[in-house]
Amino acid sequence: MAPRLNCLTGCFGWQPAKLSRCNELATRAWMWAIHLILVIPTAMATFIARNNYLLVERHLQLQQYPYHPKMGLGFYMTYVGGVVLFPWLFVATLLLKKWYGTWTLLYGIVNLALAITIAMAITMQAQFLPASSNGCKDGKAMNWQVVGGHDSLFMLAAKLDRNDANKAEAICKNMVAGWTVASTVAFFQFVLAYISVFFDEREFSLLNPVRPLVWLVIILIGPAFFVHDLIFPRIRLWLSYTKKGVAELRSTKDLQIPPQTQFTPQYQSFEAPKTKLTNVLAIEHVLLNLIGYIHFEDVVNLSRTCRAVREVVYPPQDLDYRVPKLTRHCCSIAEQSKCLYCNNKICGSCQRNPLWPGLSGRRHVMGCKPYCEPCYYKSFARHPRGYKKPCKCHSTDRNNEFQDVCRSCMVKYVNTLQAARHKRYQQEARNIAYKENSECGGCKKVLKDGMRWWKCKKCGGECRDKIHPGFVKRKKExxxxxxxxxxxxxxxxxxxxxxxxxxx
Ligand SMILES: [Zn+2]
Ligand SMILES: [Zn+2]
Ligand SMILES: [Zn+2]
Ligand SMILES: [Zn+2]
Ligand SMILES: [Zn+2]
Known part of the structure; x- marks a missing residue:
């Protein structure tokens, strides 16, 4: 049994990547097949190369300027390569029956040396021969690589060797045919060298037949993969950092929402009159019973009847308890909601449903989730599988829609209402961003101060809307x-x- 070359499967703790196990018998079968294929072309190539070498050897003029200095060597190397290869094909076929396994590497070294010899030879020949026999036809052989008044190579060879200038085309075709056959031999010889050098069927071996293919793939795809997977994501991350940094510098930190001035009644100059209506409404359960049949807006209107009524419907000393009670009792219990603009309670029968443009802020406040830097890198900058392009939902944000609105807002000017609402959404978005202990939408860890990225819930892409603060640094106490x-x-x-x- 042949010795196993253990160093091929790794050394000093390093091990090549695992590949599929191959079949030793298949290696030998392929080698035998190629030996068989090579026999006739090798004989032909050797024979032609020998004739051409002798032709050049016979005539000193062909070895001198202006003819290629390595012409003789080109033919000679092909000849020597063929002469060694021809018997070797038979010897190796026989040896392979008994000596295989690690010994295959020795065949491989010999095969590779022969392949390189023939390849070098045909490279030399290619410098002074036409690429195909078409280059010999129609008198082209007589004009091939002519230098200042000298005959072409084939012309001179014909004159010297056959005493007939018309044989130039035949000599040319013969040399090109020899070159073509030698190239075929070189090709199969390289395949043979490959099979016999990468002979090892073991999965971890450096000389596993699949190994060069894997390396080739790594060399071809590796750099593209490296750039795609490591460079581009970092560039995207830093671009995003820069954009957010610049946007942050240009943004105004605090929104100008005019504070609501609270009405403070002037009690000094006012004595609430005791009307009959106030006497009735001052009894809370009567008031609440009455409220049960009217809408929230009507409660407000009721309180506007007169100062005295206001004092009993909204008693200043009891407001914190009274308002929730009133809100709970008014409007029909079923289908309660809130006005989109003033946030007051509405129900199915008091609400209005105008067809108004949508509000973009709502989507950001309700759906967008903050992301930390590692999660942004992983989910967006790297463009992983299933990656969504940056959010473009703003294009449909302003589409007309039916909105739930109270009757008072319904009669106001829609643009003013929406501008005011948007400001509140902006403030809400900021509050969400600055909220203590808010979690990252990806890893669910509590977010620290720093850059924030946002993911749109609707489309799954990165939300780059300016409504979200790009950088969050919480205010110190x-x-x-x-x-x-x-x-x-x-x-x-x-x-x-x-x-x-x-x-x-
Ligand atoms: Zn109602
Ligand atoms: Zn309203
Ligand atoms: Zn958003
Ligand atoms: Zn979106
Ligand atoms: Zn995260």
Whole structure:
């Protein structure tokens, strides 16, 4: 039994990647088959190369300028290669019956050496021969590589060897035929060398027949894979960082939502009159019973009847308890909802359903989820399987839709209503981003301060809308003792450098 070359399956703790196991008998069968294929072409190539070599040897003029200096060598090497290869095919066929396994590598080395010899020879020949026998036809042989007044190679050979210039075409065709056959031999010899060098059937062997193919694939696809999988995602991540950084610098930190001024009645100059209506409404269960039959809006209108009624419907000292009670009792219990614009309670019979343009902010507030950097890299920058393109849902956000609106909002101007609502959505989106202990939509870990990416719930793509803050740094607890204003105050009139530094 042949010795096993254990070093081929790895050394110093390193092991080549596992490949499929191959069949030793198949290797030998292929070698025998190629030996058989090679016999006749090798004999032909050797015979032709010998004749041509002797032709060049006989005539000194053919070895001199302007003819190719390696002409003789080209034919000679083909001849020597063929002379060694021809008997070797028979010897190797016989040896292979008894000596195989690791010994195949020795055949491989011999085969490779012969293949290289013949390949070098035909490369030399290619420098002074036409590519095909078409290059010899129609007098082309007489004009092939003619240098300043000298005869062509074939012309001179015909004159010197056959004393007939018309034989140039025949000599040319003969040489080209020899070259073609030698090329065929070289091709099969390389295949033979491949099979016999990569002989090892073991899965982990360096000389497993599949190994060169795997390397080839790695060499061809490796760089593209490297760029696609490691370089591009990082570029995307840094581009995203830059864009968000710039957007953050340009954004205004705090939204200008005008504070709601609360009405404070002037009790000093007002004594609530005791009307009969107030006497009745002051009894809470009577009031609530009455409210049970009217809509929320009508409760508000009822309180506007007069100051005295307002005092009993919305008693200032009891507002925190009274308002929820009123809200609970008014409107029909079934199909309750809230007005999209003023947030007041509405029900099926008091709501209106105008066909108005949709509000983009709603989608961001309800659906978009924050992502941390590692999750953004994994789910978006790397373009993994199932990756969705950046969100384009804004194109359908403003489509007309039926909205649930209270009667008071219904009569207001829609653009003003929507602008005010959008501002509230902006504030809500900011609140969501700055919320303590909010979780990453991907890994569910609590998000720290830093860059945020957002994923659209509707389409699954990255939401790049400016409504979401790109960078989140939570305000410090305001320390009044130190006179510390927190980050928020600093933002308002900080220099660009301070802003930039806080992002970095
Ligand atoms: Zn109602
Ligand atoms: Zn409303
Ligand atoms: Zn969004
Ligand atoms: Zn989307
Ligand atoms: Zn995450």
């Amino acid at each position: 305001r320390d009044i003792e130190k006179g510390d204003g927190g980050n928020g105050e600093q933002d308002a009139n900080a220099s660009w450098w301070t802003k930039w530094r806080s992002i970095l």
